[in-house]
Amino acid sequence: MSRTSPREQFRAFLAKRGLRATNQRLAILDAALAQREHVTAEQLLDYARDIDDSVSRATVYRTLPILTECGLLREVDIGSGEKFYRTHREGDDTQVAQVVCVDCDRIFEISAPFMSWYGNTVSSKLGLTPVNQRLQVSARCDALRDTGQCARRGRP
């Protein structure tokens, strides 16, 4: 229903915080929005440089937390050393599980509406209130095991 584009949303967020809408920040935003898959900071740097070649690695790292707090990106940490980022679109479920295929390294996200209940159940026993939670599944590809091939293999 909302008519607010991500660009506007970002500008409004920046203004509210007294931050500036620089070309670099906007280029990073546009680069992120153009990606359908999970991307690393390094990949985002490349894409952002295609839009504005003055973007530096430092600025990407400084901008990512802003975009995350703004709600435009979601940070996904699968414990592999580097963090991944994904555009968070309106209507996206907040409670998602990540399924990481150890064969093709792709990250799938699945709505997991039970998670918040689990988090509450498990935390309340300890006198704690959940802030956020992640369910992460590592899995192997059935097709690859059975036929030696996986259609997803190698795809971005």
Added chain:
Amino acid sequence: MSRTSPREQFRAFLAKRGLRATNQRLAILDAALAQREHVTAEQLLDYARDIDDSVSRATVYRTLPILTECGLLREVDIGSGEKFYRTHREGDDTQVAQVVCVDCDRIFEISAPFMSWYGNTVSSKLGLTPVNQRLQVSARCDALRDTGQCARRGRP
């Protein structure tokens, strides 16, 4: 039921792989077994050096994967930059959720038997078979919020 001590289990595992039971590896094992809480590689190095001061950081890092594969330790990654390790005793539940208190930084583990069902459900939709899964909850301390104090605060 088993009469096998962790030491014996480790020696058997090493022998089976053609690896050597060095003093350093045994010291690291003993250091790990003596800990009740989650420890980092660095802490384990300190404890192991109390037993055998010739243990080096490199050997700790080289030994941790062995102990993990052997099933004597469990690796816990809470996405904080460094990994934690915990002794995995017989009868320990494999399906555990980690609850991390963001106030006192302690890691609690709670049995979460529903997790494997969930992992299966979510993976099978993608044509994947789960290898392992983690449910991780970040939470705040109720006592600290309400009374300004938490009995667990500062405790190891």
Added chain:
DNA sequence: CTGCCTGCAAACTCTTTGCACGAAT
């Protein structure tokens, strides 16, 4: 003896930070 193991230190990866210049408001 032989070859796996070791400690040391350097290398590596991802991320953060100090600094002086540059641009948004």
Added chain:
DNA sequence: ATTCGTGCAAAGAGTTTGCAGGCAG
């Protein structure tokens, strides 16, 4: 004009690795 933002390069944290010597089997 200010003040925040930037690129660069160096620093950091955690972990891994190359090498020459050491010790288990």
